Amino acid sequence: xxxxxxxxxxxxxxxxxxxxxxxxxxxxxxxxxxxxxxxxxxxxxxxxxxxxxxxxxxxxxxxxxxxxxxxxxxxxxxxxxxxxxxxxxxxxxxxxxxxxxxxxxxxxxxxxxxxx
Amino acid sequence: xxxxxxxxxxxxxxxxxxxxxxxxxxxxxxxxxxxxxxxxxxxxxxxxxxxxxxxxxxxxxxxxxxxxxxxxxxxxxxxxxxxxxxxxxxxxxxxxxxxxxxxxxxxxxxxx
Numbered sequence: 159x160x161x162x163x164x165x166x167x168x169x170x171x172x173x174x175x176x177x178x179x180x181x182x183x184x185x186x187x188x189x190x191x192x193x194x195x196x197x198x199x200x201x202x203x204x205x206x207x208x209x210x211x212x213x214x215x216x217x218x219x220x221x222x223x224x225x226x227x228x229x230x231x232x233x234x235x236x237x238x239x240x241x242x243x244x245x246x247x248x249x250x251x252x253x254x255x256x257x258x259x260x261x262x263x264x265x266x267x268x269x270x271x272x273x274x
Numbered sequence: 275x276x277x278x279x280x281x282x283x284x285x286x287x288x289x290x291x292x293x294x295x296x297x298x299x300x301x302x303x304x305x306x307x308x309x310x311x312x313x314x315x316x317x318x319x320x321x322x323x324x325x326x327x328x329x330x331x332x333x334x335x336x337x338x339x340x341x342x343x344x345x346x347x348x349x350x351x352x353x354x355x356x357x358x359x360x361x362x363x364x365x366x367x368x369x370x371x372x373x374x375x376x377x378x379x380x381x382x383x384x385x386x
Contacts, residue, residue: 162317190372201361201377202318204373207373249315263308263320265318266317268316
């Protein structure tokens with residue numbers, strides 16, 4: 159099946175700094191990717207839709223200036239958490255697929271962010 | 275997309291079949307039923323999907339009722355590594371439906 163990869167798997171950063179998480183589709187082109195956040199013992203919450211070559215679409219309640227999304231190529235989307243705070247500590251997951259991936263959505267391995 | 279309802283948790287003995295139910299009574303005619311699972315600290319893993327016919331692959335079987343209002347995911351011989359949260363999602367094909375909305379899923383615990 160199609161593969162979606164994230165990097166880094168985990169990252170620790172200091173409060174006030176920014177951190178970038180990458181999401182790559184390894185064997186297909188994805189015009190659209192999705193970013194989720196998951197807190198412990200909770201389900202995945204959709205944050206935003208990453209659109210190749212255009213602005214991301216954010217879900218209600220998600221701050222677009224804090225969670226910057228860039229989708230500059232058909233195989234790469236990045237999520238940058240700006241001015242990170244401890245409450246941003248979470249598991250971030252991306253997905254891609256759809257028609258370009260055989261109509262099945264695949265997920266990355268996830269990235270653990272800890273802000274200290 | 276239609277909403278799904280799943281039991282919050284289930285237990286299964288190792289080696290036995292695990293049958294995970296899902297209700298999707300408002301499913302539309304063109305919507306597929308997808309199953310994913312999430313093992314602790316990993317991204318969701320695709321398991322199987324179907325429209326109206328029963329489906330089987332190397333991981334599981336999917337049984338969809340004739341009226342399509344419910345389905346059951348069957349893991350024929352559960353192992354300890356099948357312990358995970360299982361999500362049932364209904365989704366129509368098309369470029370605007372790649373945005374999957376997750377419910378709370380079923381937490382399956384396989385015990386020795």
